[in-house]
Amino acid sequence: MTILGFLIPLALIMGLVGLVGFFWAMKSGQFEDLDGAANRILIEEEEEDSDDDARG
Amino acid sequence: MNAPVTDLVAPSSDTATSPESDFVDSRFTVPGMRCAGCIAKVERGLGAIAGVEAARVNFSAKRVAVHHASAITDDDLIDALRKLGFEAERAAENPLARDDGEQRRLARALAVAGFGMMNIMLLSVSVWSGADAITRDMFHWISALIAVPVIAYAGRPFFASAAMALRYRRTNMDVPISIGVLLATGMSLYETLTGGPHAYFDGAVMLLFFLLAGRVLDAMMRSRARSGIAALLGRMGKGAQVLNPDGSTRYIAAEGLAPNMVMLVAAGESLAADGVIVEGRTRVDSSMLTGESEPRPVLEGETIHAGMINLGDPVRVKVTAAAQDTAIADIARLMDEAGQSRSRYVRIADRASRLYAPAVHSLAALSFLGWWLAGAGVYKALLIAVSVLIITCPCALGLAVPAAQVVASGALMRRGLLIKDGSALERLAEVDQVLFDKTGTLTLGEPRPVDLNVLDPQGRSVALALAQASRHPLSRGLAKALRAAGTEPAALDSVSEEAGQGMQARYQGREVALLRPEFEVGGLAVDLLIDGTRTRLAFSDPLRPDVRATLAELSGQGVTAAIVSGDREASVGAVAKDLGLFATHSMKPAGKLALLERLKGAGHFPLMVGDGLNDGPALAGAHVSIAPGGASDVSQQAADAVFVGERLMPVALALRVARRTMAIVRQNFAMAAIYNVFAVPLAILGHVTPLVAAIAMSGSSLVVVGNSLRLARAAGRASEQA
Numbered sequence: 001m002t003i004l005g006f007l008i009p010l011a012l013i014m015g016l017v018g019l020v021g022f023f024w025a026m027k028s029g030q031f032e033d034l035d036g037a038a039n040r041i042l043i044e045e046e047e048e049d050s051d052d053d054a055r056g
Numbered sequence: 057m058n059a060p061v062t063d064l065v066a067p068s069s070d071t072a073t074s075p076e077s078d079f080v081d082s083r084f085t086v087p088g089m090r091c092a093g094c095i096a097k098v099e100r101g102l103g104a105i106a107g108v109e110a111a112r113v114n115f116s117a118k119r120v121a122v123h124h125a126s127a128i129t130d131d132d133l134i135d136a137l138r139k140l141g142f143e144a145e146r147a148a149e150n151p152l153a154r155d156d157g158e159q160r161r162l163a164r165a166l167a168v169a170g171f172g173m174m175n176i177m178l179l180s181v182s183v184w185s186g187a188d189a190i191t192r193d194m195f196h197w198i199s200a201l202i203a204v205p206v207i208a209y210a211g212r213p214f215f216a217s218a219a220m221a222l223r224y225r226r227t228n229m230d231v232p233i234s235i236g237v238l239l240a241t242g243m244s245l246y247e248t249l250t251g252g253p254h255a256y257f258d259g260a261v262m263l264l265f266f267l268l269a270g271r272v273l274d275a276m277m278r279s280r281a282r283s284g285i286a287a288l289l290g291r292m293g294k295g296a297q298v299l300n301p302d303g304s305t306r307y308i309a310a311e312g313l314a315p316n317m318v319m320l321v322a323a324g325e326s327l328a329a330d331g332v333i334v335e336g337r338t339r340v341d342s343s344m345l346t347g348e349s350e351p352r353p354v355l356e357g358e359t360i361h362a363g364m365i366n367l368g369d370p371v372r373v374k375v376t377a378a379a380q381d382t383a384i385a386d387i388a389r390l391m392d393e394a395g396q397s398r399s400r401y402v403r404i405a406d407r408a409s410r411l412y413a414p415a416v417h418s419l420a421a422l423s424f425l426g427w428w429l430a431g432a433g434v435y436k437a438l439l440i441a442v443s444v445l446i447i448t449c450p451c452a453l454g455l456a457v458p459a460a461q462v463v464a465s466g467a468l469m470r471r472g473l474l475i476k477d478g479s480a481l482e483r484l485a486e487v488d489q490v491l492f493d494k495t496g497t498l499t500l501g502e503p504r505p506v507d508l509n510v511l512d513p514q515g516r517s518v519a520l521a522l523a524q525a526s527r528h529p530l531s532r533g534l535a536k537a538l539r540a541a542g543t544e545p546a547a548l549d550s551v552s553e554e555a556g557q558g559m560q561a562r563y564q565g566r567e568v569a570l571l572r573p574e575f576e577v578g579g580l581a582v583d584l585l586i587d588g589t590r591t592r593l594a595f596s597d598p599l600r601p602d603v604r605a606t607l608a609e610l611s612g613q614g615v616t617a618a619i620v621s622g623d624r625e626a627s628v629g630a631v632a633k634d635l636g637l638f639a640t641h642s643m644k645p646a647g648k649l650a651l652l653e654r655l656k657g658a659g660h661f662p663l664m665v666g667d668g669l670n671d672g673p674a675l676a677g678a679h680v681s682i683a684p685g686g687a688s689d690v691s692q693q694a695a696d697a698v699f700v701g702e703r704l705m706p707v708a709l710a711l712r713v714a715r716r717t718m719a720i721v722r723q724n725f726a727m728a729a730i731y732n733v734f735a736v737p738l739a740i741l742g743h744v745t746p747l748v749a750a751i752a753m754s755g756s757s758l759v760v761v762g763n764s765l766r767l768a769r770a771a772g773r774a775s776e777q778a
Contacts, residue, residue, distance in 0.1 A: 008179075008198065012175055012202075015174060015175050016171070018171070019168065019171045022167045023164065023167070026160060026163065026164065032114060032116070033113075033114045033115055033116045033117070035115045035116040036095065036113060036114060036115030036116055039091065039092035039095055039115055040095060040115075041092075042092035042093075043092050043093075043095060043096040044096075
């Protein structure tokens, strides 16, 4: 049963990592433009730095 | 969402003092972006302009944010976008998008509830499968440690709303939810402390999770429609170019305009304030204000009002009244009063909960009393009462309405109709009469060439090339009609626009021009000149292409249609006779509103479809209302839904889908009721363990969501029939 002492905290931590990830994603605007993200994958890259620009 | 009211320098003056390093952000709405290629085109095209540091498209909101040197004006950027092939407008402060925060809060609460639910369920499964004694107690303790903070965080939306309702001595759906969740948590904590066998932490958190899912869906639907509508807003006079004493101009937003300023109003622009023409003569389109479809000639010294569109030459207008004092302000007052009745509408979920909450609470109280009187002891009786509350808690009810409405509004959105909220769908389902405004609603509201056949193919491509380089309403209408006819623009050299006269260019070495007629003609017209040969193109405001089909569809649904227009008898009569509709003409805004009140008083549920400022009060006062995408901002904000494009059919489709949605919602309610018929006796008899509660809740929720998804197919079929 001692394995529980390891597995339960592990499950909790993994869940928390996911939760924190979601909070971060929301805060940093990852969900602002879902349709755009779906379409951008189709854009052919011409210059290398064309997409790391300031969002207003 | 700060509107770019930066210091804009007139293109003509080079007096910009700001240093090169001075960068500002501007936002534009670009409704024409429809594909990945458009994103790349806009971002690269703008990025290539000297002085533009970065351009980032938000495709969902149809906006582009530009970080650029302050020496570049917004107009330069709009011009650049137009050369790339996109109509753009300054993005205005968007009054509809402010409560985005609500959706974020709900989404966070949902994530937390989901996290808690999964982890508690992990432990609960072990308890259900036979863990006992010290293992069970430890698992209950860990569950409690997770559940209490999770419930405190994720339950806030419900607790807050329930507390608000109780403070005003009312009840809503959130009251039984809050009581159920809090009692279950308290009960389970007691079980944990005393080492008892049953803890309902999983049930309480799961309940919150499913209910939050419903709320998030509801919020998503509203914000999706909002961002769609926000992309359409801001086409009207949001501001004006104002003449400085030294002769330069600057852009001032409508709120900043003050009497005695002199505005330069270009062709195609709409007025941002009331004023007197001090220089120039022109024609104005006042259809937004009065519904009149004929452009009216105005001379120097005449007063023109905010919301009118300049169709002719550029004029200088001295502001006499701005913002709160304009002629529109009266309409706004009427709208405020008219909108009050709308807020009294009770949504179906609230109507259901009015029946439901007292029933559930008395059931729980009765089972407590029954078991207690039968000698079961307070603790056992309370345990059973709580399990009754949990099992009846409206998981399925909370999901029944939003799930169906989100699916329906998503299906409608793909077909060009944006619905602002779920209550609009509920009201649309009840409609038995439709009142249409004429100008801009049954008709396109834009001048279009009456007959393109007067042009040969070469003339068409030259005309398109000339027209698409201009922002004049006639040019835009011509360009749209030609593009729709599959014309490719010719390649022109040295295109120039002379304000008030027209466009000139060279085509294969020959002079070509698109000019206004040399002599005044009745109605609107332009002349196409190729090598001195004049071809006259007359313009009119045509009916939407599928008006007849839409009216047929409406009468097939048993809905009667009529016209209420502010236009004169002659033009209304012609359309009414053509379409075979009953019509009233020369209606003032207050008259339209009074007509609607009369209909409502007679027990009808009228749908108002209109676009102008003069329709605003009627849109706000009708049982439910729809505005076209070209409507004034005021109308789009007053309406419950907005349809985009040239087709009118989304209106009929909306009614059909709304009725279908309400049928599904009723089915969902019926399923929830059947579920309770089976589950409640079990709970009252004391047979509901946490395991049974968990299965029952998730099972009924899945059934309801599955049933709602059928709507997507039904909406697809409806649009094929339509």
